[in-house]
Amino acid sequence: MRLPELNASDLYHACDLKQFSFETTEELESLTEIIGQRRAVEAVRFGIDINQEGYNVFVLGPSGAGKRTLVREFLEQRAPEEPTPDDWCYVNNFDQPHKPIALRLPTGKGPQLRDDMEQLVEDVQSALSGAFESDEYRQRRQSLQERFTEQQQKVVEELQQKARERGLTFMQTPAGLVFAPLDPHGKPMSPEEVQKLSEERRQEFQAAAQEMEKEAQRIMEETPRAQRQARRELKELNHQAAEQAVEPLIDELRSHYEDHPRVLSYLEAVKGDLVAQAEELLKLQREEHEQKQPKQPMGPAGAPIPKSIMESALLRRYRVNVLVKHDPSEGAPVISEDHPTHQNVIGRTEHLAQMGALIADFNLIRSGALHQANGGYLILDTYKLLPQPFVWEALKRALQSKEIRIESPQEMMGLISTVTLEPEPIPLDIKVVLLGPPLFFHLLNALDPEFAELFKVPADFEIDMDRGDENIQLYARLLGTLAQKDQLRPFHRAAVARVIEHSSRLAGDAQKLSIHMRSVADLMREADYWARQNGHDAVGVKDVQRTIDAQRYRASRQYERAQELIQRDLILIDTEGAKVGQINGLAVTPFGDLLFGRPNRITARVHMGKGEVIDIEREVALGGPLHSKGVLILAGFLAGRYARTQPLSLSASLVFEQSYAEVEGDSASAAELCALLSAIAEVPLKQSLAITGSVNQHGQIQAIGGVNEKIEGFFDVCRSRNLSGEQGVLIPAANVQHLMLRQEVIDAVEAGKLHIYPLNTIDQAMEMLTGLPAGEADEQGNYPADSLNGKISSNLAELARRRQQFLPVSENREGN
Template identity: 25%
Template sequence: MLDQLHRTTGQERRRRPRASALIAIPAEPALSYNRRPVTAFRKGMALSRIPPADLRWRVDPGRLVDEEATRTAHSATLDRLVNSLSQAVADNSPARGHIFVRGHAASDRGMLLKSGLESIRPPRRELHDYCLVHNFVYPDRPRLLRLPAGSGRKLRAALGEINRFIRDQLESALEARPIRNRLQALSDRSDAEMRRLTGPLEKKLKPHGLVLVREEVGQLVRLTVHVQQTGRVITQDDLANLVAKGQVSPEEFEQIRTVIRDAQPQIRKLTDAINKTWNHAHQLRGRLLRAETRRLLADLAQPVLRQFADPGVKEHIEAIIADVLEKRVDTPTAHLADPELLYSINLVHTAIDDGLNLVHEHAPTPRNLGGTIDPSWLENRRSVASFLGVRGGSLLTANGGFLVIDAEDLLENPRSISLLRNALTNGMIGIEPPPDNSSSPAISLRPEPIPIDARLILCGTQRHWQRLQQEYPEFIGLFAAPIDIPDSIPRDAAGVTWIAARLRDAAERVHSAPISDEAIAALVEQAARMGGRNRLSTRMGDLLTVLRTAAVLAGGPESDHVSAVHVHEAIDRMRPLRPVSSNPHFETSGFPARQHQLGQVHVCGLEPDGDRNYGQLIRIQASLAHAPDTRIAFEGADQAPGSEISIRIESALAHSMRMDKSIGLHALISCGSTSTGTAPRTGGALILGSVLALVSRLSDIPLRQDLAVIGSLDSDCRLTPVEGINARIEDCFQIAQQSQTSGSPGVIIPTIQREELMLRPELIQAVRNDLFQVYAAGNLSQVLEMLTGASPGHWRDGKFTADSMFDRARKRLTAA
C-alpha cells in the first residue's frame, strides 16, 4: 500500500493534485463545512497580527548615558570569579586551585577574567630563580640551582667574569714574573741534578770523541750518544754515511761502536735516574701552577661566594676550579669546550616580583608548555646537547601566578594535557628533548626536575568542559566547579547602558571615526537580536566585528563619523542575502501566491551555511490511507527521520483530536525546499508541518499557501520557540520579494517569541505598507484557524463542534 502512496505522491509533484486522488480511504458522503462569518475571521486575524511597532525593540539614543554605576552588569559573576582566583593563589598545593572559565568565546569571558585578575592581590610568597649548571660527574644530568628571586642574572654575570678570565687571562697570569722565576728555579735545579748524574759518563766518553745528549720525548727523557766529528756533533747514522763516503775509516767506526755498546748498561741506569728527576721536576711544576691557579680562582670566586650563600653555588664553583686544575693547567686545551659555555649557568626561569604573574599561552604544545632541549653548538658538524640548550616553557614562566590557556587550543594537543596533569599533580616539570627529530641532540639530557607553582586557568565552552570530562577525567579532576560566564544580560536600563559603554570603549580602541549615539543604539539593538527574549548578548567579539566593519564603511570621503546607516550596512554584509533557487521536484519555487491547497502547507526551517543560518521555505505534502496500525513514512528530507518524529506526529494528532486509542493511519509525508535545492533537515518544522498537512488531508479542508508557519509543537500541541526566529522571518520576506508574490504574504510565529523580534527596517516598512504580515499563534488550533479562515472546532460534551475541521478529521479516522 505504501508503494502505491509513493507513486501517488510522485504524481502530485508533477501536476496539481485532486483531493480524491490523495486519499485512499473509502469515499464518504460530502460534509458541508460550516465556516464562520468572514468578518469574524478577519477580526481574529487582526488581533493575531503583530503591529509594526512590536516587530523591533528600539533604543532611544538620547538615553544612553555613560555612568560608572551602569558598568556592573556582570557584578555577581565577577564576584564569583574574583573569589575563585583569590582562593587559587592562596592555596599552596599545585594540585588544587585550578580554574575553568566557561562561556562563549565571543562573550565577556576575556574581559571578566582580566578584571578579576586585576582585582586580586596575590599573597606574598617566596619566589625563586632556577638555573641549570653542568654536572661534572654525570654530564647527561645537569644540576639545578634554586636561587632567591632576581639572583640568577647576578650569578650569571659574576661567573661570566670568572669564565672569561679562565679563557683569556689565566695562561698569561701564570706567566707572571714571580711564577716564571719559581718555575725557572725548578728547571735549573732539575738540570743541575741531571748534569750531576751524567757527568761521569760524559767524561768517560769524551776521549773517544763521543757526546751524551739528553732528548725530551713527551713526558720521558731519553739519553743517546752522538759523535763529535770535524767540530760538530753528528748521530751514529750520520757517521755511518761518512764511512760509506770514505771520509771515516771502518776501523775507527768500529772502535766507536764498541765504546757505545760497552756504555749501554750505564746509559740505561742513567736514563731511569734522569726520568725520575725529570718527572719529579714536572710534578713540582704542575703543583706550583695548580696552586697558583687555585689561588687566583679562589680570589676571584671569594666575592661571589660571599654574595651567594647557597650551597649549590659553592659546590658549582668548587667543581669549576677542580675541572680547571685537572684539564686546563699545564696541558693542551685546544680540544676543550669554551669555558664560557661549560662553566656558565643556564637561567631557565627568572622570577619577577612586580605583582601578579600572568602568562597567556596561545600555542599550548608540549614544547611551549613544558620546555625543550635545543642543540647548543656544533662540533665536527654534529649538534651537541648541553645544559645551555635547556629551555623552560610557559608552565615554568607562570611560576607564582596564572597560566591562561584556551581549551580549544589545548584539546588539539593531547600530549600537552598529559604533561599538564603530571606536572600540576607532582608540582615538578621535567624538561625533555623533542622526540623523533632529525636535529635532535647527540646526547639525551635529563635535567633535574624543576619545581612549579602555577595555577592553570582554562577558558572554554560547555562543549569543551564535557569533552574534557569524558576523555580526560583525571585532568579535569584538578579543577573546581567551572565559573560560568553568561553570554547575555537582562535587557533593562542598566544592561543597555552597560553595553553602550563597552561599545564606546571599543570604538576608541578601534581608532575609528567618531561614532554617533544612533550608531551605538543600532549596535545595542543588534545585541538584543543576538541575545534573545528580553536579553542583551554580551558576545562582544561579534559586536566588535560589526563595529570594525562599520568603521571601514565610514572611512570614505563622504563620511566623518560612524552612523547607524553604516552599522546596518555592516550587519547586512555579515549576513548577505541568498537568491532563491528552483527545486526540480516542484513546478513553482519561492513563496506561493495566495491560494488554498489540500494536504499541503509551507513551513520555514533553518538551513546552516558555514557560520550562518538561513531560513528555508519548505513545502510539506501529506497523503494517507487507513490501516489497522500507524505507520508514517517520509521522503525528501536530508536524512530519514527516526521513529521519534513519527511518534511525536502521531501523538500530536491524537491529542488534537482527543483520541485515546491508536489512530490507525498509514501516511506518506513528502517535503522539499521551494527556496533552495537543499533537502530540508528533520526537526520541529517538519513535525509541525506534517501535523498541519495531515489534519488538512483528513478533514478535506485546504490550507492557505501564502502563510509560512514557523515553530514546533510540544506534547500539548502548543507552539514552542525555535532558533533563529528573526532570520527565518527575514528570509521568508526576502523569498516573497524575489518571488514577487501577489497579495500580502506573511508568516505565523509562536506567540512566546514576540518579544524576541528584531526585524530589519525594510521588513517593518513592508508590514506598514501591507506588503507582508507577521502573525502570532499560541497553539495548533490558532494556526489552523489562520490557515483556513475558520475555527478547527471546540471539544464539548465528548465531541467537537459539528462540521468543524477536527470533527471531520476525527470522523474520518474512526470511520473504519
C-alpha cells in the first residue's frame, strides 16, 4: 500500500504580494501599539493600575522575546502622565549622628535646600565674624574682662590692707604667697632684720602670718569660682552674639520651608549647633585666611577629589545629602537596573579612611535603584538578580515593610567592624516588574512562599501570533517601525513577504508568525547590511535571503561536520536497500536560535524473554525521561495489540547507533516501534525512507517539533549520495501545517526525487516501509497470515511456545 504524498504546494506557505498596497515600508504608518502581546499587555496594565499591596508584575517569556522593550515602552508612555515623586535628602542628626534624618521635600526642593544650607554656612561665618568683631561686642567683652580684673584687684587690695593692719605684706613667689613683716618705714624686712627682732616680736609676726595665710587660702579658693563665673558670662556673651548673628539668617531660611515641619525642626537644630560651634567656625575661618589654599588633591583615577569629601568635618555636618532628585516635568521614574547588586538596588554607605580607620557620615549615603524608582517603576531581570547575594531577600523585605532600609551585607554578617550608620528608613511606594523565563517564575512560585504574595500578576509573553491577513498587515507595519527605529533602509514589499515567510519558519508553524523580536530585528539589521554592501536604496528579497543563508552558514559548522562523517561512512546511514530491525530516525540539534536536522540509525533486536523492551540509552544514563517514556509506550502498544491471549514472551533492545550524547524527547518513538516490529516480524524496512513522529499506545502518530529541519537533514544526506527518486520522509499528518521547507527541497519534491508522506497510524508507516499490508484483526482477534500483523502475531506465538518449553513444570502448571 502506498500513501498519498504531499505536493510541492503543501510544503511552503508563501506570502501573497498582492495583499500589500505599498512599495516599501517607508510608506507605512508607524506602529504605536504592541502587536501579538495582548494578554501580556493587559496583565501589565492591570498590575500597574491596581493600587493594592503585592500586585507587582512578573513578565515571563523566553530570552529575546522583547519583554524588556515592551515593558519599558509601555511604562515610559504612562510615566509622564503620572505625578513626579518627591525628593529625598539625608541630613545630620545633631543629637544622634549615627542615625541620619531623612527629609521628604517636593520635587526640586531637595537641591534648593542643599544650596540654601551651603549659602547659610557661608553667611553665618561672615555674620559671626562681623558680630564678634563689632564695637558693641568688644566693649561688652572688655567690660566683662575689666569687671573681672577689678574684682580680682579688689580682692588683692583687701588682702593687702588686712596684711598691713597686722604689720605684714605679701609677695608672689613660685611657691605661692609669702608674708613678710614690715619695718617702721613700711618696707618688707629682710631675713637678717627679722632675726634681730625679739623672740616675742617674731612670734607675733608668725601668728599674724599664719592668720593671713588662712585668709589668702580662702580668697584663693574664691578665685576659681570667680573665673568660672567670668567664663560663663563670656560664654553667654558669645552665645548671645552668635544667636543674634544666626537668628536672622535662620528666620529667612525658615520662610522658604514654612510648609515642611520636619525641615523647620531640622533648621532649629542647625541653629542651635551653629551657635554652639560659633567659635570653632570663626577659628576655621581664620585658619583658612591665614593659610594659603593648597592645590586640590587628585584621586587615583586622576580626577579631583570632591570638595564635599575634603572639607572639614565641622562644615560637613551642615551639608545636605540629596539622595534622590527629580525634574518636576519628568513624571514617574522608570528605572531599569542592569547590575542588581545589593548596593545598586538597596543603596549603600561609603566610608572614608582616616587615621587608619574607616569613617562614615550621612554625606556618604548613596541611593540604590529602589530610591531612584520610588514613586514609579523598577525593572529587574531575574537572571541577573537571583545570583546576587542577599538581594532577593532584601528586595522582598523592602516590599513587605514598604520602606527602604540601607544595610550593609558585610555588617549583617559581622565581616567588618567599622563606625557605621543607621539611616532613617525611607517610605517605599513602587511597582516592581521582574523579567525572566517561565522556569524561574514556576520555581519561585513553588519554592518561595513569599513570592506569590509579592508578585501576584504574571504577564505571560507570547512567542508567536496567528498568520491572518490583518496580522500580516500589522507585521508589515512592525517591520517598517523597526526599520525607522534602527535607522535602516526601507524594506521592499517582496522583502517584507520573505521576512514574514521566514518568521513562520522561526515559529515552526506555517500558520503562525514569530514575534521573537531579537531574531526578527537581527534579520532586518543584517539584511540592511547586505543591501548597503550591494548598493541598494531599499532592502530587497535577495538581501533578506542572503541574510538567512549567511545566518545558517555561520552556525552550520557542526552540522556540516556531521554530514561529512555520514558521507565518509564514519557514521553509518543507509539510504538504499532494506534491513530487518533497522530504520532511519530523525532528530534535531540546536545551535543558538537555529535548529539542524540529522538522521540517526535506530536498531532493534529481539529474542525470547519475559516481555521486556530494554532501552539501551536509558540503561547507560544517556536517555532522558521523555525518551524513556516513549520506549515504555512501545511496550504498552505491543502488549495491548499482540498479547491479549498469550504472554509476551520476548525481550527486545533498542538503541541509537553511534550516538554518544543524551537522547531526549519522544519524537523517535514511531521509528523505534517500526524497527521493533520489523525485528519481530523478520521483515526488512526500506532504508530509503526516514521517519519522525511520536506514537501512543494505540498506534496513532502524533505531532513533533522541528519537522522542517528533520526533513532537510535527511534531504542533505540523500542529495550528497545522488537522489534516486526512492528516498522520502514519513511525517505525522498533524505536522503538514507546519511545513516551510527550503526551496531546494521543494524543487526536489516537485521533480519527483524526494517524497514526503503524512502518517496517521503506525500501520500506515509499516506498510510504506515494508511494502506489506498491515492487516486487520477478525472477530476472534486473528490477523491474515500474509499480513504484517499476522507475521508479528505468529512469531510472538512461536516465541511464547518455545519459552514454555524451557520453563520448569511448576511454572507451566501455574501458567495453565
